[in-house]
Amino acid sequence: xxxxxxIELHRKRHGYRLDHHEKKRKKESREAHERSHKARKLxxxxxxxxxxxxxxxxxxxxxxxxxxxxxxxxxxxxxxxPEGAVPAYLLDREGQSRAKVLSNMIKQKRKEKAGKxxxxxxxxxxxxxxxxxxxxxxxxxxxxxxxRMVTKVCFVGDGFTRKPPKYERFxxxxxxxxxxxxxxxxxxxxxxxxxxxxxxxxxxxxxxTSLGVITKGTVVEVNVSELGLVTQGGKVVWGKYAQxxxxxxxxxxxxxxxxx
Amino acid sequence: MSTANQQRKQLSTVLPIWFYPTLHxxxxxxxxxxxxxxxxxxxxxxxxxxxxxxxxxxSPFDVPLDITPDKxxxxxxxxxxxxxxxxxxxxVRGEAEVVSSLRLCVQALGVxxxxxxxxxxxxxxxxxxxxxxxxxxxxxxxxxxxxxxxFSPTGKYLASGSGDTTVRFWDLMTETPHHTAKGHTHWVLNxxxxxxxxxxxxxxKNSQICLWDPVxxxxxGKTLTGHTKWITWLSWEPLHLNPxxxxxxxxxxxxxxxxxxxxxxxxxxxxxxxxxxxxxVKWGGDGLLYTSSQDRTIKVWRAKDGVQCxxxxxxxxxxxxxxxxxDYVLRTGxxxxxxxxxxxxxxxxxxxxxxxxxxxxxxxxDDFTLFMWNPAEDKKPLARMTGHSALVNEVLFSPxxxxxxxxxxxxxxxxxxxxxxxxxxxLRGHVASVYQVAWSADSRxxxxxxxxxxxxxxxxxxxKLNMDLPGHADEVYAVxxxxxxxxxxxxxxxxxxxxxRR
Numbered sequence: 169x170x171x172x173x174x175i176e177l178h179r180k181r182h183g184y185r186l187d188h189h190e191k192k193r194k195k196e197s198r199e200a201h202e203r204s205h206k207a208r209k210l211x212x213x214x215x216x217x218x219x220x221x222x223x224x225x226x227x228x229x230x231x232x233x234x235x236x237x238x239x240x241x242x243x244x245x246x247x248x249x250p251e252g253a254v255p256a257y258l259l260d261r262e263g264q265s266r267a268k269v270l271s272n273m274i275k276q277k278r279k280e281k282a283g284k285x286x287x288x289x290x291x292x293x294x295x296x297x298x299x300x301x302x303x304x305x306x307x308x309x310x311x312x313x314x315x316r317m318v319t320k321v322c323f324v325g326d327g328f329t330r331k332p333p334k335y336e337r338f339x340x341x342x343x344x345x346x347x348x349x350x351x352x353x354x355x356x357x358x359x360x361x362x363x364x365x366x367x368x369x370x371x372x373x374x375x376x377t378s379l380g381v382i383t384k385g386t387v388v389e390v391n392v393s394e395l396g397l398v399t400q401g402g403k404v405v406w407g408k409y410a411q412x413x414x415x416x417x418x419x420x421x422x423x424x425x426x427x428x
Numbered sequence: 429m430s431t432a433n434q435q436r437k438q439l440s441t442v443l444p445i446w447f448y449p450t451l452h453x454x455x456x457x458x459x460x461x462x463x464x465x466x467x468x469x470x471x472x473x474x475x476x477x478x479x480x481x482x483x484x485x486x487s488p489f490d491v492p493l494d495i496t497p498d499k500x501x502x503x504x505x506x507x508x509x510x511x512x513x514x515x516x517x518x519x520v521r522g523e524a525e526v527v528s529s530l531r532l533c534v535q536a537l538g539v540x541x542x543x544x545x546x547x548x549x550x551x552x553x554x555x556x557x558x559x560x561x562x563x564x565x566x567x568x569x570x571x572x573x574x575x576x577x578x579f580s581p582t583g584k585y586l587a588s589g590s591g592d593t594t595v596r597f598w599d600l601m602t603e604t605p606h607h608t609a610k611g612h613t614h615w616v617l618n619x620x621x622x623x624x625x626x627x628x629x630x631x632x633k634n635s636q637i638c639l640w641d642p643v644x645x646x647x648x649g650k651t652l653t654g655h656t657k658w659i660t661w662l663s664w665e666p667l668h669l670n671p672x673x674x675x676x677x678x679x680x681x682x683x684x685x686x687x688x689x690x691x692x693x694x695x696x697x698x699x700x701x702x703x704x705x706x707x708x709v710k711w712g713g714d715g716l717l718y719t720s721s722q723d724r725t726i727k728v729w730r731a732k733d734g735v736q737c738x739x740x741x742x743x744x745x746x747x748x749x750x751x752x753x754x755d756y757v758l759r760t761g762x763x764x765x766x767x768x769x770x771x772x773x774x775x776x777x778x779x780x781x782x783x784x785x786x787x788x789x790x791x792x793x794d795d796f797t798l799f800m801w802n803p804a805e806d807k808k809p810l811a812r813m814t815g816h817s818a819l820v821n822e823v824l825f826s827p828x829x830x831x832x833x834x835x836x837x838x839x840x841x842x843x844x845x846x847x848x849x850x851x852x853x854x855l856r857g858h859v860a861s862v863y864q865v866a867w868s869a870d871s872r873x874x875x876x877x878x879x880x881x882x883x884x885x886x887x888x889x890x891x892k893l894n895m896d897l898p899g900h901a902d903e904v905y906a907v908x909x910x911x912x913x914x915x916x917x918x919x920x921x922x923x924x925x926x927x928x929r930r
Contacts, residue, residue, distance in 0.1 A: 249614055253591020255575040255905045256617040256660050257748065257821055257863070259633075259681075260705070260722070356724075356745065396744040398797050398814050 287411050288354075288425050292385030295320070295372045300381060304339065315339065321346055321416035323364050323380040323388070338379055346382070349422040351390055351410045364422075365389040365407055382422060386412045390424070473530065474544045477504055480847075488544045493531045500526065504549050519548045553828070553870035557913035559885045559894045560875070560928040564915075565603040566899075567925040569596055574919025576618055576906050580625040581760045583912040585642045587628050588925050589616030595630045596925075597642055600915065603927055607645020611638045617659055620676075623667035623758065627690070629676055631659030637678055639690055649693045657681035663711045665731070666758045677717055677731075679706035685719055687731070697734040701727055708750045712787055713758055718803055720747035720791055728803045740801055742809055745794035749822050753788040753846060756827035756867070760911040788846070792820030792834055800849040811849030815842055822864050826871035831888065833874055837861035841876055843888065853891040857884050866909040866916070875916050877904035883918055883928070897928055 169177065185191075210218055279286070304315040317339040324345055330336060352359045368387040370376035382388065393406040410424035471493040477485040486507045491500075497518055505513040518526040520533040526547070534545070572591030579586055585606075586598045595616055599606040614633035621628055627648060628640045635655035639648040658681050665675040675696065676688045685699040685706055704722040711717055716737065717729040726740040726747055752758075788810070789801045798813040798820060818838035825832055825846055832844040841855040841862055860880035867874055873894065874886045881902055885895040902921035909916050916928040 249572075249591070249593055251572070251591075253573045253575055253615040255863075256658070257707075259617075259658070396742060397795060398744070398812065 287387065287427060289385045289411055289413065292371050292383075295376075295383055300372070300376065300383070301338070317341065318344065318379060318381055319417065320344070321382045321422065323347070323367050323382055325366065325380075340379070344417070346416065346422055349388065349390055349410065349412070349424045351392075351424045351426050353395075353426050354428060360394065362390040362392060362394070365391050368409060382412055382416055384412055384415050387427070388412065388422075388424065390426075392426075471531075473534070475530075475547045476544050477507060478546050478548050480548060480550060485549075491530070493529075493534065495530050496528060497526050500530075500547070500549075515552045517550045517552055519550065521546055521548075550830070553872070555870055555913070557868040557870045557873055558930045559873055559887075560897070560916045561895055561930055562928065563897065563899045563926050564929045565927050567598055567603065567605065567927065568923065569605050569608070570594070570919075570923045570925070572615075573902075573921040573923055574906060574925050575615060577908050577917050577919045577925060578619050578621055579908050579910040579915075579917065580621045580628075580642065581623060581911060582625045583910040583914070584625070586910075586917055586925075586927075587619055587621070587630075587640075587642065588906075588917075588919050589619045589630050590919075590923070591615045593632065595619060595628070595638075595640060597640075597645055598925070600910075600927075607642075609638075609640045609645050609647065611647050611651065612636060614658075618662045620662035620664060621759075622664045622673040622676075624671075624673045627673065629662050629664070629690070631662050631678060633658040635659060635680060635682075637662070637676070637688065649690060652678075652688050652690075652693065652695070654686055654695045654698075655680040655682055655684070657705075660706060661708045663709050663717075665711050666713055668713070669715055675731075677709050677711055679709035679719055681705040683721070685709055685717065685729075687717075687734070699729050699734050699736070701736055707746065707748055710750050710752050710755070710789075711758075712752055712789075712804075713754045714787065714804065716804060718750055718752070718789055720750045722746040724793075726750070726789075726791055726801070726803070738803065738807055740791075740799075740803060740807060740809070742799055742812070743791065743793040743795055743797070745819075747791050747793045748820060749792045751790045751792075751823040751825050751832070753825050753829040755825055756829075760869075788825075788829075790823050790825070790832055790849075792823040792836075794819040796820065796836075796838075798823060798832075798834055798844070798849075813842075813844055813849050813851065815851060815854075816840070818861070821862065824865055824867060826867045826888075827869055828871045831871060833865050833867070835862040835865045835876060839878070841865060841874070841886070843874075843891070855884075855886045855891065855893070857886075857893050857896075858882070863903070863905060864907045866907045868909050869911055869913040875907055875909055877907035877918050877920070879903040881920065881922075883907065883916070899926060900924070 206218065207222065300318065300320050301316040302319050303313050304317050306312050306315055315337060321344050322340050324340060347363055348361050349364050350359050351362045366389050367377055367380045367382060368389050370381055370383060370386045372383065387409050389407050390410050391406060392408045393404060397405040399405055409427045411427060412422055412424045414423040416422045472490045473493050474488045475491055476488040479485060500518050501516050504516055520526060520537060524533045524537055526533050570590040570592055574588050574590045576589040584600065586600055587595060589595050593612040593614060593616060595609040596605060597607040612630065612632040616630050616632050619628060619630045628642055629637055630640065631637045635653065635658055637652040637659060641648050655678065659678050660681060661679045663677045664673060667673065674689060674691050676690055677685060678688065679685045683700065683702045683704055683706060686695050687697040689696045702719065702721040702723055706719050706721045708720045709717060711731065715731045717731050718726060720726045724743045724745065724747060727736055728738040729736050786802055786804050789803045790798055792798045796816045796819060799809040800811040801809050816836040816838055818836050820834050820836045822835045823832065830846045832846045834842050839858045839860060839862060843852045843855065844850065845852055858878040858880055860878055862876050862878045865874055865876045872888055874888060875883055877883050881900040881904060883897040883904060884893055885897065887894040900920045900922055904918050904920040906919045907916065914929060917925060919925045
């Protein structure tokens with residue numbers, strides 16, 4: 169038997185005293201008197217310690233009581249109406265402060281000079297050749313290893329015809345060729361399924377761009393004529409850039425964000 | 429002859445460039461008259477007067493080529509046989525306006541003098557509104573920005589709603605505060621006068637609508653609740669459909685439109701169908717409700733039973749605002765400025781006058797373009813108006829529905845033809861986004877309020893700035909021109925309401 173269970177063991181074996189419960193009840197009810205006696209009569213260091221502890225207890229008690237009271241009565245909302253009243257046509261728009269507009273203009277000018285463009289995913293993991301291209305062995309003794317097969321999703325144009333199989337170095341399997349992408353408009357928060365016009369830039373390598381490989385972070389051009397956008401001159405916009413945001417070879421579909 | 433010469437000399441300074449289709453029209457101005465002018469033989473031309481819809485007036489007759497608009501006006505008035513002569517404007521073949529002599533229009537258009545030339549006459553407003561020039565008073569009283577302001581249809585009362593949750597009525601004779609109407613719990617976003625001028629409805633950001641009596645400043649009936657998000661627009665049923673002015677339509681950010689019975693104080697119909705916030709609702713003259721929304725569509729509903737008739741699609745981004753060609757007529761048509769009484773029959777008459785052509789609807793959107801629709805008949809737009817380089821905030825037909833003004837965040841206002849949607853001119857001058865515009869009652873002047881804290885009055889005939897009205901300390905949020913043309917009221921972020929007069 170462990171060291172500390174002898175009281176319980178005795179209680180189990182022999183039960184309680186006959187007046188145990190009454191005594192316990194009465195002792196507990198005397199606690200309030202004893203506490204107040206202590207609070208009045210203690211002196212010296214003990215008193216200080218006791219009072220400090222009691223003060224902290226009382227604060228906590230008051231807080232819980234107030235919390236309970238608040239829940240019972242229904243409070244009216246804060247009477248003060250918020251500042252910054254704007255008319256209805258400005259409500260859904262975030263007003264840009266003037267200073268921010270100027271600094272944005274300067275930043276944009278600098279970026280244009282540097283040739284850097286803002287894209288939603290500025291940095292993407294570069295995909296190495298071993299990941300994207302798989303070596304295909306050919307020849308009578310399967311020794312020649314000059315053919316490669318693309319293992320990622322790719323886009324080939326409408327008028328695509330394969331080179332004669334004997335001479336084609338890069339194989340793009342038909343199962344991994346996609347024509348449409350799910351493009352999200354960042355402001356409207358609506359997604360449309362739009363046909364792809366071409367691959368503009370693959371961040372990993374220009375070789376992938378020319379092959380039409382689509383991985384995460386690739387900028388593709390999509391046909392937006394169904395959105396009905398129009399330029400200032402009245403001409404209909406039918407091609408816009410979008411950046412791919414998922415790994416299409418894992419998901420089976422291409423999700424992209426429109427670059428407005 | 430000498431008068432013709434004098435007129436020609438004046439021309440090179442007066443004539444605006446945009447009336448001519450080609451840019452190098454000033455070359456034609458400087459060309460000297462042909463030697464034929466010196467002979468006795470005056471060139472004459474056969475013209476045929478036509479009104480705007482194409483109906484001919486009288487038979488073709490001969491006029492000298494140098495005839496001026498005044499003389500044309502005399503002839504036309506004689507043909508029209510009206511009791512009082514009406515001022516008219518003349519457009520050769522409906523395109524170029526005859527400003528000082530018929531000769532220049534003919535030269536500019538390159539019309540053959542052999543054929544009969546159709547000349548379209550347009551009656552102009554008999555009265556002439558003078559441009560406002562000075563701020564007669566700054567009405568302080570609001571403790572937060574003034575976000576909406578409107579004159580009553582008679583022009584007797586002025587009401588303004590503000591961010592301090594009150595609606596204030598102002599006495600226009602003395603230009604002092606009249607009543608303060610308290611009852612809302614959040615910013616008062618929209619106010620709308622009933623067509624008979626006896627009630628004012630106001631909507632707030634807590635989705636409540638209150639009705640007020642302008643004479644006493646007290647609330648009429650109880651607060652109308654029901655929407656779950658803020659109210660974006662309020663529109664009363666037109667007077668000629670119901671002389672009691674009982675029904676009110678409200679649109680809200682929660683995507684629904686409610687038609688309220690103001691007498692009983694309850695919601696009659698709820699029109700749902702939009703998937704995003706409804707930005708504007710207009711009650712048309714023939715009992716149709718037009719609503720525009722952030723889900724890029726405009727829906728047409730029948731007001732009687734709440735059935736959706738049509739969905740107009742075409743915009744590529746949020747549709748911000750709607751304008752009806754009969755807007756001004758429905759607002760003020762029942763009133764005779766002289767007697768200031770309400771007569772519903774008058775309104776029906778003038779509605780029909782305007783509308784041998786059906787009601788046209790123009791929508792302005794965040795995709796920088798405007799569409800003109802004939803919503804009662806067709807799903808396809810009549811015209812798409814491009815040219816703005818930032819979102820279009822407000823579109824407004826002129827009171828005679830011949831012109832259309834669009835205010836945009838690209839700091840310019842563009843004027844378009846109200847019938848065809850053809851681009852006419854751009855008014856540039858503001859240095860920040862233009863928020864609201866208001867037409868004067870004779871359609872000759874336009875006032876615009878912008879975020880650069882100034883108001884500008886533009887003369888439409890010349891396409892130039894008439895008056896610059898600085899004075900506000902911060903952005904101008906709301907502008908209105910009184911229907912009698914006397915005053916312009918503007919309210920803004922600086923918590924003052926300013927009244928401008930001549």
